[in-house]
Amino acid sequence: MIVEQAPVLIVVICLMSAVATPLVGWLKRELCYPWVILALLGSTLCSVVVLNTVMHEGVIHYRLGGWLPPWGIEYVIDHLNAMMLVLITGSALLVAIYSKRSLEAELPDRTIFFYTLYLLQVTGFLGIVITGDVFNLYVFLEIASLAGYALIATGEDGAPLAAFRYLILGTVGACFYLLGVGYLYMVTGSLNLAELAEILPRLYGSKVILVAFAFFMVGIALKMALFPLHLWLPDAYTKAPSVAGALIAPLMTKVAVYIMLRVMFTLFRPYFSIELLPVTKILLYAGIIAIFMGAIMALAQKNFKRMLCYIVIAEVGYMVGGVGVANTVAIRGAILHVMNDVVMTLGLFAVAGIIAYKMKNNELTAFDAIFKKMPFTMAAFLVVALSVIGVPPTCGFFSKWYLIQGSIMAGNWIFVGALLFSSLVNVILFFRIIETGYYDFGASGAGGAHSHDERSVVSEAPLSMLIPTFVVAAAILLIGLYNQSIITTIIDFAVPKL
Amino acid sequence: MKTLSLIVSIIVGAFLMYGTIDMPAWGDPNSPASTHVSPYYITHTEIDTATPNIVTSVLADYRGYDTLGETTVIFTAGMACILLLRRRGGRNEARG
Amino acid sequence: MDFIIAKYNYWIYITLMMIGFYAMIAKNNLIKKIIGMNIFQTAIILFFVSISYKRGGATLPILTDADAHGGHVIDVAQYLNPLPHVLMLTAIVVSIATLGVALAIAIMMYRKYHTLEEDEILKAIK
Numbered sequence: 001m002i003v004e005q006a007p008v009l010i011v012v013i014c015l016m017s018a019v020a021t022p023l024v025g026w027l028k029r030e031l032c033y034p035w036v037i038l039a040l041l042g043s044t045l046c047s048v049v050v051l052n053t054v055m056h057e058g059v060i061h062y063r064l065g066g067w068l069p070p071w072g073i074e075y076v077i078d079h080l081n082a083m084m085l086v087l088i089t090g091s092a093l094l095v096a097i098y099s100k101r102s103l104e105a106e107l108p109d110r111t112i113f114f115y116t117l118y119l120l121q122v123t124g125f126l127g128i129v130i131t132g133d134v135f136n137l138y139v140f141l142e143i144a145s146l147a148g149y150a151l152i153a154t155g156e157d158g159a160p161l162a163a164f165r166y167l168i169l170g171t172v173g174a175c176f177y178l179l180g181v182g183y184l185y186m187v188t189g190s191l192n193l194a195e196l197a198e199i200l201p202r203l204y205g206s207k208v209i210l211v212a213f214a215f216f217m218v219g220i221a222l223k224m225a226l227f228p229l230h231l232w233l234p235d236a237y238t239k240a241p242s243v244a245g246a247l248i249a250p251l252m253t254k255v256a257v258y259i260m261l262r263v264m265f266t267l268f269r270p271y272f273s274i275e276l277l278p279v280t281k282i283l284l285y286a287g288i289i290a291i292f293m294g295a296i297m298a299l300a301q302k303n304f305k306r307m308l309c310y311i312v313i314a315e316v317g318y319m320v321g322g323v324g325v326a327n328t329v330a331i332r333g334a335i336l337h338v339m340n341d342v343v344m345t346l347g348l349f350a351v352a353g354i355i356a357y358k359m360k361n362n363e364l365t366a367f368d369a370i371f372k373k374m375p376f377t378m379a380a381f382l383v384v385a386l387s388v389i390g391v392p393p394t395c396g397f398f399s400k401w402y403l404i405q406g407s408i409m410a411g412n413w414i415f416v417g418a419l420l421f422s423s424l425v426n427v428i429l430f431f432r433i434i435e436t437g438y439y440d441f442g443a444s445g446a447g448g449a450h451s452h453d454e455r456s457v458v459s460e461a462p463l464s465m466l467i468p469t470f471v472v473a474a475a476i477l478l479i480g481l482y483n484q485s486i487i488t489t490i491i492d493f494a495v496p497k498l
Numbered sequence: 499m500k501t502l503s504l505i506v507s508i509i510v511g512a513f514l515m516y517g518t519i520d521m522p523a524w525g526d527p528n529s530p531a532s533t534h535v536s537p538y539y540i541t542h543t544e545i546d547t548a549t550p551n552i553v554t555s556v557l558a559d560y561r562g563y564d565t566l567g568e569t570t571v572i573f574t575a576g577m578a579c580i581l582l583l584r585r586r587g588g589r590n591e592a593r594g
Numbered sequence: 595m596d597f598i599i600a601k602y603n604y605w606i607y608i609t610l611m612m613i614g615f616y617a618m619i620a621k622n623n624l625i626k627k628i629i630g631m632n633i634f635q636t637a638i639i640l641f642f643v644s645i646s647y648k649r650g651g652a653t654l655p656i657l658t659d660a661d662a663h664g665g666h667v668i669d670v671a672q673y674l675n676p677l678p679h680v681l682m683l684t685a686i687v688v689s690i691a692t693l694g695v696a697l698a699i700a701i702m703m704y705r706k707y708h709t710l711e712e713d714e715i716l717k718a719i720k
Binding site: 064065071114120136186 | 510516518521522531536555560561566567570580581582
Binding site for chain 2: 661662699
């Protein structure tokens, strides 16, 4: 029975726990933390069961309320969905375990409602990824977005303004998506993803469909922070509290990439997206510019979290450019990069949170002589940094390898150049930090006795923050070592037939 | 900044109006939206749900999951307002 | 000119949408941006609801007594399309929720900086 109902349990467990969290917190505030971990553990187990079922039995159709589509709403879970579900629940669980100390230091009196919104945001992401109905996707997109705006606005100085700007731009994106749904509904009469995919090919010459597709793409690009619509991202993720940044940064943009893959390849056939309209060319150029711009801006930053935000923008450029190259190998690399980027960004923001918690300082100078003080954290950071640069056997190398291979096959040398340039810039960025951390520069000794006392006080990060970081580093190595079997069992089924 | 926004708004508006060329005429009873999924709701609402109000039966029965999502949106907004606006009074903190 | 006369309602909604969109991105005052957002979302809702209209005397999608209890086949062209109304009930609720969160963030900023102009807040943060 559990296996049959597992798809709906994923969303329902998370949602009902979110509703119950204020009650649990009212009884006893300290119970919130174990309650959140329990709820996310339940959702993670259900999503692993669903992944297992999809790998053995194929696509799952779950009809909510028993109504047949298109009159009711249904869940359609194939390999791409199942992979995203496991990634979302796994990351949320790891960040929840990590969150206790960081939240006590940054927002001591708001933990109950912070955890409520945390679970609601995870519910929103899960609902987006699992559904097979275009309007339902809009509703859950708004749940995730509203929870995100509120979580970001609780941060440090200047966070409310960053959250307000994110709100305005995010609402424009979601309303453009809704307009696209409206235009599609007007000429087809249906809201079900699978049925629309069958009705639409007759209508590909219609101007209404063209406008609908354009609005889908622009709305998703706003949510995805694709150049030039990325202006909300650096401020929002830098000023957010560390836990909110560690939850939202790995997941929001990748869920938007998932929506783009669904719209381009499941809703509209690949023939429409690649040959009929030059959409993939536009995506390719946008991806290339995003990579260059993200790399160059990241070099100029003094604040560690802001540098990470520009790295995220460049990573979105990899994924979108990979889809833009539009051959099987490159799209395989792009989907593998979605998986890798969730794990890598989670690792980077987790380390940033640990540094902020221990050093109370977000600048790059916080890394002074840090290898002696926090050797374990820095070991995990080293693994994540090598993955972002793209060194085997970490997972980042393999997704870059497929992207480069695909674009060489398509003759796209500019994209290859952009990928290599970005790897070089990442080397400079991370080795700068490692150099600052390894050697004991005189600047930190200029304070004399005062800084010597400070240095002897700072110690290793607490265990509840360290273990999730280690799990992420281990996952990076495991995904890299097992990437062949992951690709043949999951990703190759998710790549559309071109 | 304002002229750039004005130009962007006019371009987006013109693009939307370009899309209206192929739309079915307003109020056409044979348009795809009126003949594909909704006739089932109108003819079967009494049989499936015994509710003469068709909007209610679609909202609460056929597409009840959307309504669950909608109530969750309201709940999220309420929690967000509490998280953001509650003053550090001390009255609630004493309860622990 | 024929298609303008046949579809003038869509053009009115698109104009409303663009007025709201311009206010959202160009204005400096936070409350004006929020009002622009509301206008934009309301225009989208009007656009959707206008899809459900049927000419020729169609009435509200509530079954009359004769249709509800009789055993005969119901004439579909007599009732408006209920599905856009349902979708827009949800969209109205979502728009109110977004309005609420936006106003909460604006109140937070007012409490701290005592102004609602975006450029003054930017100066105060730096």
